[in-house]
Amino acid sequence: MPNVLTSHPLSRLAVLALGTALALGSAAAQTLTVGLEGDPPRLDPALSTTFIDTQVLNQIFDKLVDIDQNLKIIPGIAKSWEISKDGKTYTFHLASGLKFQDGTPLDAAAVVYTFERNMTLAGSARKNELGTVKSVSAINPTTVRVELKQAFSPFLAVLTDRAGMIVSPTAAKKLGKDFANQPVGSGPFTFVSHKRGGSITLKANASYVAGVPKLSGLVYRPLDAGDVRYANLISGAVQVITAVSPNDMTKIAKNTDFTVVNASGLGYNGIWFNTTRPPFNNVAARRAVAATIDREAITKQILENTAVPGVGPFAPGTPAYTTETVPQPDLKAAQADMQKAGGNLTFTMLIFPGGTGTEVAQALQAMMAPANITVKIEQVEVGTLLSRLDKKDFDAVLAGWSGLADPDSNIYDWVATGGAYNFGGYSNKAVDSLLIKARTGATMAARKTDYQAAMALVNTDQPYVWLYHSNNIAATSKSVSGLAITPDGILRFKNASLK
Numbered sequence: 029m030p031n032v033l034t035s036h037p038l039s040r041l042a043v044l045a046l047g048t049a050l051a052l053g054s055a056a057a058q059t060l061t062v063g064l065e066g067d068p069p070r071l072d073p074a075l076s077t078t079f080i081d082t083q084v085l086n087q088i089f090d091k092l093v094d095i096d097q098n099l100k101i102i103p104g105i106a107k108s109w110e111i112s113k114d115g116k117t118y119t120f121h122l123a124s125g126l127k128f129q130d131g132t133p134l135d136a137a138a139v140v141y142t143f144e145r146n147m148t149l150a151g152s153a154r155k156n157e158l159g160t161v162k163s164v165s166a167i168n169p170t171t172v173r174v175e176l177k178q179a180f181s182p183f184l185a186v187l188t189d190r191a192g193m194i195v196s197p198t199a200a201k202k203l204g205k206d207f208a209n210q211p212v213g214s215g216p217f218t219f220v221s222h223k224r225g226g227s228i229t230l231k232a233n234a235s236y237v238a239g240v241p242k243l244s245g246l247v248y249r250p251l252d253a254g255d256v257r258y259a260n261l262i263s264g265a266v267q268v269i270t271a272v273s274p275n276d277m278t279k280i281a282k283n284t285d286f287t288v289v290n291a292s293g294l295g296y297n298g299i300w301f302n303t304t305r306p307p308f309n310n311v312a313a314r315r316a317v318a319a320t321i322d323r324e325a326i327t328k329q330i331l332e333n334t335a336v337p338g339v340g341p342f343a344p345g346t347p348a349y350t351t352e353t354v355p356q357p358d359l360k361a362a363q364a365d366m367q368k369a370g371g372n373l374t375f376t377m378l379i380f381p382g383g384t385g386t387e388v389a390q391a392l393q394a395m396m397a398p399a400n401i402t403v404k405i406e407q408v409e410v411g412t413l414l415s416r417l418d419k420k421d422f423d424a425v426l427a428g429w430s431g432l433a434d435p436d437s438n439i440y441d442w443v444a445t446g447g448a449y450n451f452g453g454y455s456n457k458a459v460d461s462l463l464i465k466a467r468t469g470a471t472m473a474a475r476k477t478d479y480q481a482a483m484a485l486v487n488t489d490q491p492y493v494w495l496y497h498s499n500n501i502a503a504t505s506k507s508v509s510g511l512a513i514t515p516d517g518i519l520r521f522k523n524a525s526l527k
Contacts, residue, residue, distance in 0.1 A: 064248050074145055261503055389426055
């Protein structure tokens with residue numbers, strides 16, 4: 029595994045401090061171009077449901093709080109905070125003199141507006157994340173008080189992601205539904221334009237509170253295919269690419285003009301079943317599919333050890349992880365379940381463009397065939413695929429989650445009834461009760477017990493087949509320095525520069 033920059037999963041702040049390798053003109057040296065694995069569909073923190081969105085949103089928006097390399101929560105817009113003894117009241121003290129990129133003040137009123145927008149906006153993916161919020165109030169221009177309905181242990185961790193990104197009330201009210209096409213935050217880079225399928229252009233925020241970025245601008249180019257991202261990196265058309273396919277990672281690592289980061293991640297990948305309609309409203313059909321899968325073959329032969337097999341939502345080294353026994357494929361069990369499901373099964377599996385999705389889907393297709401399961405693979409553009417998931421217009425989808433710091437964010441919205449990412453419509457009241465209990469647990473040990481009990485039920489019902497936990501992989505020209513990759517896999521460019 030080339031260029032692994034850390035030995036422990038929770039010590040993963042990979043900073044690329046690199047020398048000059050490529051000759052770039054002085055003007056070009058100020059603008060860094062990034063090859064992304066897709067075109068971000070929703071550049072609105074309230075509406076975003078994809079990791080690709082988050083890569084860009086993190087440059088435009090600052091958050092109330094953030095995480096460091098050890099998953100410790102650190103100050104962001106909020107310079108400090110207090111939590112009441114009963115865990116229901118959070119008081120945030122904001123830094124003074126903050127401004128949005130449109131020149132309007134980022135004050136307590138803006139934070140209150142953002143919370144309320146996240147909780148009420150039609151289509152908001154943040155509603156469940158903030159479902160325990162009872163009220164939000166501005167005590168004074170730099171103090172915000174959040175009252176919860178009950179204690180909610182993951183609350184601060186939730187605010188390290190999109191729920192904690194503060195939007196300009198002036199822009200959001202003026203633009204309405206068009207805010208996603210002209211987002212305004214307070215981050216190090218200001219949105220300029222988004223040409224669908226072409227590029228996203230950002231410029232340095234000249235008034236950024238933490239200091240003007242060294243780069244004058246960022247350009248994101250959606251490059252769905254891994255080999256296309258690789259070719260663009262090698263040619264110098266882009267200076268950074270994410271994600272990097274395993275084959276390309278090996279080639280790039282051998283090239284002295286480039287550096288690869290291959291660091292453990294927080295997320296997972298697997299198969300979502302639509303449990304609201306045939307064929308996967310039948311649990312026997314879901315179990316049959318799961319029994320055919322050889323996770324180790326996928327991670328070794330296709331992903332070339334850039335991932336580890338997984339059977340749950342918690343990655344190794346994270347707080348709720350427990351040692352897992354990876355099930356081996358069991359053709360007899362699959363065939364027995366197939367008999368219960370009707371004897372044969374044909375379904376369509378949707379996949380996102382880019383990455384290793386096609387290769388993984390084809391491997392799954394081959395693994396299922398001996399059990400008389402026929403899989404049709406359909407690649408769908410990101411925005412269209414998300415729309416189909418929202419409408420539950422699918423049989424199954426190969427989909428993953430980039431992962432967040434607290435265990436709750438990696439399980440609740442995926443399997444709880446009505447969860448924002450519960451695309452398959454799964455519902456089990458006993459699971460809901462355990463996950464709600466885990467949210468109020470005073471210690472991680474107590475919460476972990478509840479998660480184990482919930483997962484025993486979920487894996488019996490099999491609404492989702494966890495396949496593997498992916499590493500965070502990026503590649504960069506050695507002309508890039510100061511680029512940080514935190515455990516959530518987000519590239520942070522505020523201190524990056526080009527030589």
